[in-house]
Structure formats: structure tokens, C-alpha cells
Amino acid sequence: MATASSLVKATNTHYCLLSSTAMATCSSFRPQLSHRFRSIPTSSFSKIQPFSASLRAFSAQASSSTSKADELSIRVGFLGIGIMGYPMAQNLIKAGCDVTVWNRTKSKCDPLISQGAKYKPSPEEVTAACDVTFSMLADPESAVDVACGNQGAASGIGPGKGYVDVSTVDAGTSKLISGEIKSTGASFLEAPVSGSKRPAEDGQLIFLTAGDKSLYETVSPFLDIMGKSRFYLGDVGNGAAMKLVVNMVMGSMMATFSEGLLLSERVGLDPNVLVEVVSQGAISAPMYSLKGPTMIKSQYPTAFPLKHQQKDLRLALGLAESVSQPTPIAAAANELYKVAKSHGLGDDDFSAVIESLKAKLQS
Ligand SMILES: NC(=O)C1=CN([C@@H]2O[C@H](COP(=O)(O)OP(=O)(O)OC[C@H]3O[C@@H](n4cnc5c(N)ncnc54)[C@H](OP(=O)(O)O)[C@@H]3O)[C@@H](O)[C@H]2O)C=CC1
Ligand SMILES: O=CCCC(=O)O
Numbered sequence: 001m002a003t004a005s006s007l008v009k010a011t012n013t014h015y016c017l018l019s020s021t022a023m024a025t026c027s028s029f030r031p032q033l034s035h036r037f038r039s040i041p042t043s044s045f046s047k048i049q050p051f052s053a054s055l056r057a058f059s060a061q062a063s064s065s066t067s068k069a070d071e072l073s074i075r076v077g078f079l080g081i082g083i084m085g086y087p088m089a090q091n092l093i094k095a096g097c098d099v100t101v102w103n104r105t106k107s108k109c110d111p112l113i114s115q116g117a118k119y120k121p122s123p124e125e126v127t128a129a130c131d132v133t134f135s136m137l138a139d140p141e142s143a144v145d146v147a148c149g150n151q152g153a154a155s156g157i158g159p160g161k162g163y164v165d166v167s168t169v170d171a172g173t174s175k176l177i178s179g180e181i182k183s184t185g186a187s188f189l190e191a192p193v194s195g196s197k198r199p200a201e202d203g204q205l206i207f208l209t210a211g212d213k214s215l216y217e218t219v220s221p222f223l224d225i226m227g228k229s230r231f232y233l234g235d236v237g238n239g240a241a242m243k244l245v246v247n248m249v250m251g252s253m254m255a256t257f258s259e260g261l262l263l264s265e266r267v268g269l270d271p272n273v274l275v276e277v278v279s280q281g282a283i284s285a286p287m288y289s290l291k292g293p294t295m296i297k298s299q300y301p302t303a304f305p306l307k308h309q310q311k312d313l314r315l316a317l318g319l320a321e322s323v324s325q326p327t328p329i330a331a332a333a334n335e336l337y338k339v340a341k342s343h344g345l346g347d348d349d350f351s352a353v354i355e356s357l358k359a360k361l362q363s
Pocket of ligand 2: 168193194195196247304
């Protein structure tokens with residue numbers, strides 16, 4: 001496992017998480033993107049590639065040096081303009097990228113079109129018109145449909161192009177999509193994100209990537225516009241698995257935090273004080289400080305829809321099952337999210353899971 005001591009500063013703004021053999025060479029790594037997709041020079045990366053086999057993981061901090069509009073003449077597609085897709089595509093547009101958007105519900109594209117985005121009426125036409133296409137879809141079913149279905153992304157893509165799926169799906173789904181995309185001669189990268197609506201708006205997402213390394217290198221400047229860091233984790237499936245593990249932990253944390261808020265209130269404590277106490281101690285987490293105050297008021301403004309958190313727990317439990325790893329806490333949490341969903345809270349923020357612990361919902 002890489003440790004903090006292997007975090008080396010490679011340039012003013014880049015950090016590499018490297019094995020000790022790679023550390024010395026990393027200092028000359030500086031990704032640049034100054035040509036269109038088909039003619040991207042790989043020489044910029046030659047210093048780091050010989051060491052790729054010895055990397056346990058590679059991460060880098062976002063760099064503003066690669067976000068100049070004149071360096072970003074690659075035609076970028078974006079499929080799925082929802083809570084996350086909208087701000088991610090918007091940040092690409094703001095950075096001066098040539099962006100073409102598509103969404104099942106076309107009206108969600110309209111504000112982006114007025115900000116300079118182009119529009120195509122199908123995923124197939126987006127991938128045909130663009131060099132690299134990102135997709136941010138709800139779940140495995142929609143991700144497969146948009147990538148592989150009728151007029152899907154795979155129909156318009158081909159050699160020299162790339163497809164980057166940033167949706168949260170399971171490894172099997174990601175491999176299926178990868179297979180369809182790569183059978184056309186195109187490249188594939190999975191790149192699910194950690195971070196919610198606000199980090200997406202602020203360009204502060206964390207990308208968990210896996211798949212074609214050359215595509216990872218090509219799209220890194222775009223990841224750096226949308227995010228604050230990126231991890232390259234190897235084979236397709238590893239990014240999906242990492243994302244599911246992270247969200248499994250998050251879903252369980254939110255469920256137990258909900259129990260704590262309600263218990264504190266039941267025994268006559270002020271839950272606002274609980275939030276303050278938690279924020280100062282070893283279990284402090286931004287999520288508790290951000291969501292606690294609204295949860296106490298029974299308000300759940302949606303950043304991360306509860307239905308997606310339940311989907312992620314379901315997929316994480318499937319992952320655990322596949323390797324016979326016991327996950328009883330996550331399994332219990334999943335039941336709470338299912339209860340909340342069955343009471344019509346699927347489109348509320350996932351913090352609405354607290355409602356499933358209130359007496360009125362349990363009767
Ligand atoms: N919100 C968050 O905090 C985060 C979400 N994620 C993940 O990112 C993904 C997107 O999340 P988010 O933006 O919040 O979700 P939304 O529900 O806001 O957006 C979902 C997107 O998927 C599209 N979609 C759904 N079903 C279909 C379908 N059958 N065919 C075509 N398009 C479809 C929607 O289109 P339409 O507008 O027409 O419904 C919309 O563009 C999910 O996988 C989620 O787990 C990851 C990190 C954080
Ligand atoms: O998948 C959603 C993640 C939300 C977050 O990381 O805050």
C-alpha cells in the first residue's frame with residue numbers, strides 16, 4: 001500500500017503517488033495537451049511510462065497549467081446532464097473547451113447550449129462528432145443503454161476516439177461497456193467520481209480511473225478542470241470497485257449518524273450540539289457538519305439522490321458477495337435506504353435515510 005511518504009512533488013502543482021523506484025524520475029512529469037486528440041504526443045509522458053509496472057497506484061493533483069483554452073481544442077462530448085453532469089460539462093465550457101452535449105431529457109441541455117455548448121440528438125451523433133466523450137448516467141442500466149443501445153455511443157465511436165464513463169456502476173457493467181467500445185477500435189476509461197454536487201460545481205471532484213492508460217493521459221487535462229485529483233488504478237473494474245467501497249462506507253456512516261441524531265434527541269440532548277461535538281473529534285467528517293443541520297430540520301435538499309446511494313450499496317453488497325467478504329453493517333444500512341425509497345424519498349438527498357428510523361415511517 002502506498003503511504004504518505006511516497007507522495008512526491010513533481011512540479012509546482014503535480015504530485016505522484018509512486019513506488020520508491022519511480023520517485024526520482026517523477027520530478028520531470030508534466031502532462032501537456034497542445035494538439036488535437038489524434039495527434040497527442042506521448043513523449044510528454046515517456047518519463048513516467050517505464051515505471052508503470054511498478055506503480056501500485058498513481059495519483060495526481062489537478063493542475064491549472066493544463067486548463068488554458070488554447071490547449072483544449074479536442075472536441076469533447078458529454079452524455080447525461082443531471083445533477084453531476086451539468087456542472088461538470090459547465091466547467092469544461094467555462095474553461096473554453098469545445099463541448100457537445102446530449103441528455104435523454106433535452107431541456108436540461110438548454111442552459112449549457114446558451115453558454116456555448118453544441119447539441120446532438122443522440123449519443124451516437126455525439127461520439128461521431130467528438131474526439132473524446134464523457135458519460136454521467138444514473139445506473140448500470142442507463143450506462144449500458146446509452147453506450148451500447150440503439151443509437152448509442154458505441155455506434156458512433158471508432159479508432160482514435162475515446163469514451164470515459166464517469167457514472168457509478170459495478171465492475172461487470174464497466175467491463176461490458178469497455179468491451180463494446182473497444183470492439184470498435186476506440187479506447188475506454190472508467191472514471192467514477194468521489195465528491196457531490198458542490199465539488200462538481202467547484203471543480204473539486206476526485207476521479208477513480210482505470211482502463212486504457214493512454215486515454216487516461218489524454219483526458220487528464222479535462223479531469224483536472226473538473227476535479228482536484230485523479231487516481232489511475234489499472235484494469236477496468238478497479239475504479240468501479242474503489243468507488244463502490246467508498247460509497248459503501250459513506251452510506252453506512254450516514255445511517256449510523258442518523259441513529260445518533262435521533263438517539264440524542266430522544267434522551268433530551270440537543271442534536272445541534274452533537275453535530276458540534278462530532279465535528280471537533282476523531283470521527284469528524286465534512287459530511288456530518290454539512291448535512292447534520294438540515295437533517296435536524298427534516299430538510300433534505302438533493303445533492304446525492306437517495307436512490308443512487310441505495311443503488312451503490314446494492315452494488316457494493318454484490319461486490320462483497322462475489323468474494324465472500326462479510327459486510328453486515330452495509331447490509332443493514334441498505335435495508336434502511338430501501339425503506340426510505342419505498343416511502344417516496346428516492347429523489348431526496350441520501351441524508352433522508354434518517355426518516356426510515358422515525359416511528360411514523362416504521363409503522
Ligand atoms: N449526485 C452525486 O452527489 C453523485 C452522483 N454520482 C453518480 O453519478 C451518476 C449520476 O448522478 P446524478 O447526476 O446525481 O444523477 P441524476 O439522477 O441527476 O442524473 C442521472 C442522469 O442519467 C440520465 N438517465 C437516467 N436514466 C436514463 C436512461 N434510461 N437513458 C438515458 N439516460 C438516463 C438522466 O437523464 P434525464 O435527465 O433524462 O432523467 C440524467 O442525465 C450516478 O451514477 C450517481 O451514482 C457520483 C458521485 C456523486
Ligand atoms: O456518489 C456520491 C458521492 C457523494 C460524495 O462523495 O459526497
